[in-house]
Amino acid sequence: MKLLKLALRNLLGARLRTWLNVIVLSFAFVTIIGLQGVYEGMNRQAMQAEIEAEYGGGQFWHPEYNPYDPLTLQEAHDSPPPEIQEMINKGEATPILILQGTAYPQGRFYPVLLKGIDPGQKILNIPSFVLNDQEEEFPALIGTRMAESLKIKAGDKVTLRWRDVNGTFDAREATIVHVMRTTVQAIDQGQIWLPLEKLQQLAGMEKAATIVVVDKNIKNIPENAGWVLKDQKTLLRDIQELVKTKTVGSSILYIILMLLAMLAIFDTQVLSIWRRRKEIGTLMALGMTRWSVVKLFTLEGALHGILATLVGAIYGLPLLTLFARKGWGMPEAVDSYGFAIGERIYPIYSGGLILGTTLLVLIVTTIVSFLPSRRIAKMKPTEALRGKIQ
């Protein structure tokens, strides 16, 4: 308490030097929390969007289905086993038939996945109801990225080709009834959504599906229902890994920020010890032990961290709250980032993030302050009083 009082007095007495360090450190502190919050928000938003539009509460996969091997698609379809069919009948799950196909927009050809979905399904956040269009014989739904790739728009017609159940090529002209805007690339890029029954009928695969998506609100999904169960956690693993990779990238930025701030503290400490060597001698003459002086100087340095937290809170709290409310506008370029990013990212600042960052700043500041202060322990009071450092 005694040392704390003296350290605080010294620190505040140094005025501008202290406040410059504190401002630099608080900037690093707020930026780290801000950036981490954006990544946390991005992570949550991406996962939420993936759950709502693609994964639901989990998926049953046909045993032959491998999303990374398109050649398996020809064999990966069948009527869902009874237990899964019962879930479909109860509205707890929705089947999706996936076929490898080719689109021929304006004479060009484009490999696509044809996905049959029940137009009346409520499990996934996809506007499948537009496929109920009675006026069009073969309505199709695509996303904005797909529309951009194929250079087509709502109302355009595009020829689609696929292999039926016997491996024979078949083709039909589909009408794009709607172009949906979605943050989830996995339901947009390279995919054309069609009415399930129509696709089953055209491919000769009545009642067949490739995957069955379970409602996200269903808690106890049967594990041994006949098809391979991919729970939500497993399905989200890839995106979590991706986010982790991006987070490592962002860490470099805040490591640099922290290094800059720590360099300022370290520099201040070294200069302080050099400039105040007579004062150090005086403190010893007045009755402080060498280690008390080391502790005093370390505490002075560490208090930069505490002051930076307080100063950071003064301008950081309103600033970060504003970002959390208004969101962080994302440029269109980040659409190619690899996972679902909305037009605005809403940062999430968890208690753990704030507490963790605060502790990190305080611990690192203390260590950085202690390192140069150790020299004091080697000082002789008589030499220090004469302004010398061993």
Added chain:
Amino acid sequence: MENNQLILTQKLTKIYPMGQHQLYALKEVDLSFGPGEFAGLVGPSGSGKTTFLNIVGSLDVPSQGQVEVLGRRIETLTHKEAAELRKKHIGFIFQTFNLLPVYTVFENVEFPLILLGLPSSERRQRVMEALEWVRLADRANSRPAQLSGGECQRVAIARAIVKKPALILADEPTANLDAENSHNILQIMARLNQELGITFIFATHDEKVIGYLKRKITLVDGRVTKDETYSSQPGMEGHHEAS
């Protein structure tokens, strides 16, 4: 060693290694100081005055010999014990004042009391008493940079006396002061010696200081060459009578 002495040195020797050679800062110094003394070590630069004060003040240790201060053997003290001795019983006054620049006058004087862990109310009372002694109570909120040299040294005196030490060691306290300020602070110190019974030991070659001493010890090349005491009171410049 005798117990009625405040300070007792026996064959005190301090050697500094200087490359291949050794420099004897003090050579077998035998001195003793009783309570209430107003004594000075006098001699040219390099005669060992400051070294003697540093050892007696437990800031340094002897190379050979024995030093007893307030019943404690300096050469056997740990860093912590030496710091404790300084904190409780010894006050220092330096040539360059050595005030803490970011502290106010009040805070500078209060500093030793914070180290002693005294409560805030007692600290305030004792600081103001000490500042009254040096006639600086009205400058309590000033910072050292706002004070003259004489005022700074008066703050240093207040800082030295505030913990009511048994011993004050003053190293060239008037070297940076003009004649008027020198006399002012010497009169203050003489009065503190007389009224509070604090022992003062000076290291000086300033004639003004010498004029106030009750006892003058002359050091030449680390040896005591003369040890004179005077019957007249300090401050009676020119009226010294050696005994």
